[in-house]
Amino acid sequence: PETGRLSIIVLGASGDLAKKKTFPALFHLHRQGFIESHDVHIFGYARSKMSDDELRDRLRRYLTPGKGCEETHDEDVSKFLPLIKYVSGPYDSEEGFQLLDKEISAYELSKDSKEGSSRRLFYFALPPSVYPSVCKMLKNFCMNKSDLGGWTRIVVEKPFGRDLKSAEELSTHIGELFNESQIYRIDHYLGKELVQNLLVLRFANRMFVPLWNHTNISNVQIVFKEDFGTEGRGGYFDQYGIIRDILQNHLLQVLCLVAMERPVSLKPEHIRDEKVKVLQSVLPINEDEVVIGQYEGYKDDPTVPKDSNTPTFATVVLRIHNERWEGVPFILKAGKTMNSKKAEIRVQFKDVPGDIFNSKGKGRNEFVIRLQPSEAIYMKLTVKEPGLEMKTALSELDLSYRQRYQEVIIPEAYERLILDTIRGDQQHFVRRDELKAAWEIFTPLLHRIDNNEVQSLPYKPGSRGPEQADKLAEKVGYVQTHGYVWSTNTEY
Numbered sequence: 001p002e003t004g005r006l007s008i009i010v011l012g013a014s015g016d017l018a019k020k021k022t023f024p025a026l027f028h029l030h031r032q033g034f035i036e037s038h039d040v041h042i043f044g045y046a047r048s049k050m051s052d053d054e055l056r057d058r059l060r061r062y063l064t065p066g067k068g069c070e071e072t073h074d075e076d077v078s079k080f081l082p083l084i085k086y087v088s089g090p091y092d093s094e095e096g097f098q099l100l101d102k103e104i105s106a107y108e109l110s111k112d113s114k115e116g117s118s119r120r121l122f123y124f125a126l127p128p129s130v131y132p133s134v135c136k137m138l139k140n141f142c143m144n145k146s147d148l149g150g151w152t153r154i155v156v157e158k159p160f161g162r163d164l165k166s167a168e169e170l171s172t173h174i175g176e177l178f179n180e181s182q183i184y185r186i187d188h189y190l191g192k193e194l195v196q197n198l199l200v201l202r203f204a205n206r207m208f209v210p211l212w213n214h215t216n217i218s219n220v221q222i223v224f225k226e227d228f229g230t231e232g233r234g235g236y237f238d239q240y241g242i243i244r245d246i247l248q249n250h251l252l253q254v255l256c257l258v259a260m261e262r263p264v265s266l267k268p269e270h271i272r273d274e275k276v277k278v279l280q281s282v283l284p285i286n287e288d289e290v291v292i293g294q295y296e297g298y299k300d301d302p303t304v305p306k307d308s309n310t311p312t313f314a315t316v317v318l319r320i321h322n323e324r325w326e327g328v329p330f331i332l333k334a335g336k337t338m339n340s341k342k343a344e345i346r347v348q349f350k351d352v353p354g355d356i357f358n359s360k361g362k363g364r365n366e367f368v369i370r371l372q373p374s375e376a377i378y379m380k381l382t383v384k385e386p387g388l389e390m391k392t393a394l395s396e397l398d399l400s401y402r403q404r405y406q407e408v409i410i411p412e413a414y415e416r417l418i419l420d421t422i423r424g425d426q427q428h429f430v431r432r433d434e435l436k437a438a439w440e441i442f443t444p445l446l447h448r449i450d451n452n453e454v455q456s457l458p459y460k461p462g463s464r465g466p467e468q469a470d471k472l473a474e475k476v477g478y479v480q481t482h483g484y485v486w487s488t489n490t491e492y
């Protein structure tokens, strides 16, 4: 790997994302030696005026010890914080970015920086409204110094626009200033351990290869639930809603990995080519296969308009029109203020043909990948109930990570993805054509919701969402198993 003269610039350094995600991820990378003090400098840039030490103090409480690193934590923090420098300036002023460039260049030429090329990673922890001006400023004033070689990369985070048109405008604007190979569109779900496992599970296990299609699979659910509301970010959330916040990006990315064909190789472009094909094969959404909801009390937030129709819950059925998936509903479901907090993929198989055990209705085979909390992969099987009688029962093969990989510390999604950006690996980032295809799927529905032509149904906080959503899942083929309790479920 390249060493020396790496500058990581966090734009929007005093904001929520930077404090909660970006800086802690950098801290953990540093603690584990993936970025080293003699190789890297970190710059925070934002509008507020403050000193280096003020920023460091603000960040300190967000830097929590890694598992098993409690004893060295204070030392780890005191080695990390001095690497951060703060530069203040507006997001559209030449002076601000000239000053930033001066600071970065001073580091690159200082004796603290070892020989090496000029590598500049700009992390946008910014509201998207300032993306265009910031991109322009970076391009004009802050690119890596060509006489030193190296690279400039930008890391951008959703929302990438509000619909197809605005997303394409943003892409065109950024695309005029940076090459696709310089742009890292983060979707942090792609950094989750079990999302990264999908490719391996599907393509390295002979067992799944012949089963993974419409002949055997009845339906697929991709579910995201949170047991809290939009506390503190109602104003932001109301402009986007759950479809833009979760389905169009996180759940759709997961769908791609569940549904795509085997890529030619593991090269990022080969993988992303297959993801785009899946998205392009998704049929227009049928409104009879959509239920949107809004939790009661959402509009009590003073920053939310009293007549808001913004969904905080959605179930949307997607249908992939290709040879593998004809007829299989992909049920995407996400909600805030639900009865639990989890994200999982549930692949439900069809009933066994010619069943001799009279087991119909007693539960189907399911393959479940729980992304969080407590990562697990388990499979629901019908077995003989132990004992003298010949009775069937539903049981499970269980791979719970906490039990099976007791010593392993699973890295945070942001940690892994930031490391990829430094290493120049775009596999787990969203390509421009992927983004476009994702917006194409949801834009017509979003416009209808924005125009109040599709109404959000009320649901009780702490519930499963509107009951129409469960009915819809049932209507398209999902069979819920009643009375089955996974006994180890709560222990890990």
Ligand code: BG6
Pocket: 188, 226, 245, 343
């Ligand atoms: C973010 C959404 O992208 O993902 C939030 O904007 C949501 O609304 C969050 O809470 C969920 O991420 P995670 O990793 O906690 O599942």
